[in-house]
Amino acid sequence: MQRRSAVVAAFVWLVAARLPLSAADKGNIGTVFVRVASSGNEGQKFADPALEATVKDIKGEIRYSKFSPAEDEAKADFLIEVVERSDTMHASFGNAAQVKLIRATLSFRDGDGWKPAIKLENSSGTTWRISAERILHIAEKWVQERGGK
Numbered sequence: 001m002q003r004r005s006a007v008v009a010a011f012v013w014l015v016a017a018r019l020p021l022s023a024a025d026k027g028n029i030g031t032v033f034v035r036v037a038s039s040g041n042e043g044q045k046f047a048d049p050a051l052e053a054t055v056k057d058i059k060g061e062i063r064y065s066k067f068s069p070a071e072d073e074a075k076a077d078f079l080i081e082v083v084e085r086s087d088t089m090h091a092s093f094g095n096a097a098q099v100k101l102i103r104a105t106l107s108f109r110d111g112d113g114w115k116p117a118i119k120l121e122n123s124s125g126t127t128w129r130i131s132a133e134r135i136l137h138i139a140e141k142w143v144q145e146r147g148g149k
Helices: 001-016 049-065 128-145
Strands: 033-034 080-091 094-110 113-121
Touching: 033 049, 049 080, 049 128, 080 113, 080 128, 094 128, 113 128
Parallel strands: 033 080
Antiparallel strands: 080 094, 094 113
Protein backbone atom coordinates (compact mmCIF):
# COMPACT_ATOMS: atom_id res chain seq x y z
CA MET A 1 0.00 0.00 0.00
CA GLN A 2 2.84 2.38 0.85
CA ARG A 3 4.48 1.70 -2.50
CA ARG A 4 1.27 2.50 -4.36
CA SER A 5 0.95 5.80 -2.48
CA ALA A 6 4.53 6.68 -3.37
CA VAL A 7 3.91 5.90 -7.05
CA VAL A 8 0.72 7.97 -7.10
CA ALA A 9 2.46 10.87 -5.35
CA ALA A 10 5.34 10.73 -7.84
CA PHE A 11 2.89 10.69 -10.76
CA VAL A 12 0.96 13.69 -9.40
CA TRP A 13 4.23 15.58 -8.87
CA LEU A 14 5.38 14.85 -12.45
CA VAL A 15 2.07 15.98 -13.92
CA ALA A 16 2.05 19.14 -11.81
CA ALA A 17 5.65 19.90 -12.77
CA ARG A 18 4.68 19.94 -16.46
CA LEU A 19 1.67 22.26 -16.07
CA PRO A 20 2.21 25.71 -17.54
CA LEU A 21 3.04 28.25 -14.87
CA SER A 22 0.91 31.34 -14.42
CA ALA A 23 2.67 34.68 -14.87
CA ALA A 24 2.59 35.26 -11.11
CA ASP A 25 4.05 31.84 -10.32
CA LYS A 26 6.84 31.79 -12.84
CA GLY A 27 8.33 35.23 -12.27
CA ASN A 28 8.52 36.52 -15.84
CA ILE A 29 12.09 37.45 -16.72
CA GLY A 30 11.26 38.88 -20.15
CA THR A 31 9.94 38.04 -23.57
CA VAL A 32 11.82 35.78 -25.95
CA PHE A 33 11.60 35.34 -29.71
CA VAL A 34 12.92 32.13 -31.27
CA ARG A 35 14.07 31.74 -34.88
CA VAL A 36 16.49 29.83 -37.08
CA ALA A 37 19.89 31.52 -37.33
CA SER A 38 20.50 33.25 -40.64
CA SER A 39 22.44 31.17 -43.10
CA GLY A 40 22.81 31.26 -46.80
CA ASN A 41 24.81 32.48 -49.69
CA GLU A 42 24.86 36.14 -50.75
CA GLY A 43 21.69 37.04 -48.90
CA GLN A 44 19.72 33.94 -49.94
CA LYS A 45 18.23 31.95 -47.09
CA PHE A 46 17.94 28.20 -47.25
CA ALA A 47 15.12 26.45 -45.41
CA ASP A 48 16.16 23.74 -42.96
CA PRO A 49 13.16 21.68 -41.79
CA ALA A 50 15.13 20.19 -38.86
CA LEU A 51 16.04 23.62 -37.51
CA GLU A 52 12.46 24.83 -38.02
CA ALA A 53 11.27 21.80 -36.01
CA THR A 54 13.68 22.78 -33.23
CA VAL A 55 12.28 26.33 -33.20
CA LYS A 56 8.82 24.80 -32.82
CA ASP A 57 10.06 22.56 -29.96
CA ILE A 58 11.60 25.51 -28.11
CA LYS A 59 8.50 27.66 -28.61
CA GLY A 60 6.41 24.80 -27.21
CA GLU A 61 8.52 24.73 -24.05
CA ILE A 62 8.39 28.49 -23.37
CA ARG A 63 5.12 28.11 -21.44
CA TYR A 64 7.00 26.00 -18.86
CA SER A 65 9.82 28.53 -18.56
CA LYS A 66 10.19 31.91 -16.89
CA PHE A 67 10.10 33.62 -20.29
CA SER A 68 7.00 34.89 -22.04
CA PRO A 69 6.73 34.22 -25.78
CA ALA A 70 7.09 37.15 -28.17
CA GLU A 71 5.12 36.83 -31.40
CA ASP A 72 7.07 39.71 -32.94
CA GLU A 73 10.86 39.94 -32.82
CA ALA A 74 10.68 43.74 -32.51
CA LYS A 75 8.83 43.38 -29.18
CA ALA A 76 11.16 40.77 -27.65
CA ASP A 77 13.66 41.33 -24.86
CA PHE A 78 15.70 38.26 -25.82
CA LEU A 79 16.41 36.35 -29.02
CA ILE A 80 17.26 32.66 -29.31
CA GLU A 81 18.65 31.65 -32.69
CA VAL A 82 18.89 27.93 -33.44
CA VAL A 83 22.19 27.14 -35.11
CA GLU A 84 22.39 23.34 -35.18
CA ARG A 85 20.41 20.20 -34.45
CA SER A 86 22.03 16.78 -34.58
CA ASP A 87 21.93 13.23 -33.25
CA THR A 88 25.17 12.18 -31.61
CA MET A 89 26.31 9.08 -29.81
CA HIS A 90 27.39 9.57 -26.21
CA ALA A 91 29.19 6.94 -24.16
CA SER A 92 28.58 6.85 -20.43
CA PHE A 93 29.68 4.12 -18.04
CA GLY A 94 30.39 1.82 -20.97
CA ASN A 95 26.96 2.27 -22.56
CA ALA A 96 26.32 4.18 -25.77
CA ALA A 97 23.23 6.36 -26.01
CA GLN A 98 21.77 8.57 -28.71
CA VAL A 99 21.77 12.23 -27.65
CA LYS A 100 19.69 14.97 -29.27
CA LEU A 101 22.06 17.95 -29.48
CA ILE A 102 20.85 21.52 -30.01
CA ARG A 103 23.17 24.49 -30.42
CA ALA A 104 21.76 28.00 -30.31
CA THR A 105 22.69 31.53 -29.32
CA LEU A 106 21.07 33.97 -26.90
CA SER A 107 21.08 37.70 -27.57
CA PHE A 108 19.54 40.58 -25.67
CA ARG A 109 17.93 43.79 -26.84
CA ASP A 110 20.35 46.68 -27.32
CA GLY A 111 18.34 49.64 -28.61
CA ASP A 112 16.91 48.59 -31.97
CA GLY A 113 19.35 45.70 -32.42
CA TRP A 114 20.67 42.59 -30.70
CA LYS A 115 23.79 42.15 -28.62
CA PRO A 116 25.25 38.62 -28.37
CA ALA A 117 25.08 37.11 -24.89
CA ILE A 118 25.96 33.41 -24.78
CA LYS A 119 26.18 30.24 -26.84
CA LEU A 120 23.60 27.67 -25.73
CA GLU A 121 24.24 23.94 -26.01
CA ASN A 122 22.61 20.98 -24.37
CA SER A 123 24.59 17.78 -24.13
CA SER A 124 22.27 15.21 -22.63
CA GLY A 125 18.79 15.34 -24.16
CA THR A 126 17.26 12.01 -25.10
CA THR A 127 14.36 13.64 -26.98
CA TRP A 128 14.11 16.89 -28.93
CA ARG A 129 11.58 18.23 -26.39
CA ILE A 130 13.97 17.61 -23.49
CA SER A 131 16.82 19.22 -25.42
CA ALA A 132 14.64 22.26 -26.17
CA GLU A 133 13.70 22.50 -22.48
CA ARG A 134 17.37 22.45 -21.49
CA ILE A 135 18.26 25.18 -23.99
CA LEU A 136 15.61 27.41 -22.39
CA HIS A 137 16.85 26.52 -18.91
CA ILE A 138 20.42 27.57 -19.80
CA ALA A 139 19.09 30.84 -21.25
CA GLU A 140 16.95 31.45 -18.12
CA LYS A 141 19.92 30.87 -15.85
CA TRP A 142 22.06 33.34 -17.79
CA VAL A 143 19.32 36.01 -17.68
CA GLN A 144 18.59 35.47 -13.97
CA GLU A 145 22.27 35.69 -13.05
CA ARG A 146 22.31 39.13 -14.67
CA GLY A 147 19.13 40.43 -13.06
CA GLY A 148 16.53 39.87 -15.81
CA LYS A 149 15.77 42.19 -18.68
